[in-house]
Amino acid sequence: MSSERSASSSDQGNYLPDHESLFQEVSNALLSDASNKPFAIGGRIELGSATPSERDGIMIRWDSGEGQGRNVSLPMGNDPISQAAFQKLMEDCQPATFGRGGEDVLDETYRKAGKMNTTQFCTDFSLAEHGVIDTIVQALLQEGAHGGKYNGVRAELYKLNVYSGPSGKFKPHVDTPRSDAQMGSLVVCLPSSHQGGEFVVRHASQEVRFDWSKRLDCIQWAAFFSDCEHEVLRVSEGHRVTLTYNLYWTDYGPSHMARQLNALDQSSFHFYVALEKLINCPSFLPKGGLIGFSCTHGYPHTSPSSIPHLDRRLKGVDMLVYQVFKRLTGSARVRAVLDASEYEEERRERLRDTMDCESSASGTGDELASETYLTDFLFAPRLNGMYEEEEMLDPTSITHFVSRNNGPEGREPAFFSEKVIWLTGKPQFFEELAVAFITVWQMSLSSQLPSANTIQYGNEASIDAYYSAAVITSYLGAFDMMTGRRA
């Protein structure tokens, strides 16, 4: 009894330092490059949730020589026919070579595996069906990498590999890049019983291990950047069957539509034909002007940097309208809509002060009230500084002036008002659809673990993401009666 108590009190004595070091480990892991810039990721696809044909097994069909086609389904059945087919697959594989000093070499002390080229086999396993590429793009694509040139990733099937026990392996190596656009490799492990054969990926003293030997009811995969060293540890038993893919950066991707007019045939929309007729009508905005469409979705923006990229995030009909505007007029812009009521009120008051005639003042007021305020606003949030309550990043209530010292009075408003012909009615102003609230905690990372009441909330660098109304606008040039076209 007493020994139990003393054990528990010594546990308690150890609890705090352990707790501290665990906390430190979490902090360090989060601050490390491996977390900030992941270099290897993995996932799995449960066969139960796969496509109907995959649920019965992943089919490999191959050319077995002399025009004979064969197939085997994985995981392999227990029946003699399946086993014979699998045996034949291994016989039809060639010994896998690897690159050394610019040459392809066969050295089974370094790599012991069978391989088959894509000219000899095909499979019904489809990466696209399972969102593997989408996951890779989401997790490995780094914002702004390569000057923002690349938006997506493309996978090209490269080889089928079989690593068999008791000595299948591939010692540490880096994959040979096949073009400048190559970003990495993807290894897909098909369900096949084996022991050992862990896949290890290393980068800058960090290591990620994938053990695919434990499950036969799923397809498991790992993707990693080209510059990562990796290795297949020894397979002690069974057969480890993988498909390898080369991954390439692409300039298309989930957000490429906004910048790629050819991705879609806009002229197939009824709206396109109708708008084209309107634009070609000489009595419509003869001197030119702005047409606008109120977006059907709300779009979040948290900082000035998100404004120029709003077009990439357009959804559904909003993206279609944006594309049609671009195609027909050559110009389209997505803008956030701000609450200009205070600004407008101030302006009206100033006008009232300066105008002597009551009737003209009220006339101007009406005119102002019918104007619509748009913005490509230029506010400069100070993310690291203190915010005054009313200075919070709130695009729905920005009514301030910014000093740009180049306006007629030395200052220019943060946003400009322009008349717009709305194609489907005015935007729903100022409607806050949702608010995401993120608090940046500035926790002390010193060895002193902050307890609940000593946690410091930094300098209140809170960021509100507002889903505000957005509009798409397009300038029409003046109609030229001579040419029958717009400038």
Ligand SMILES: O=C(O)CCC(=O)C(=O)O
């Ligand atoms: O098949 C695997 O598990 C990985 C093989 C590999 O690294 C390669 O083929 O370069």
Ligand SMILES: [Fe+2]
């Ligand atoms: Fe490799």
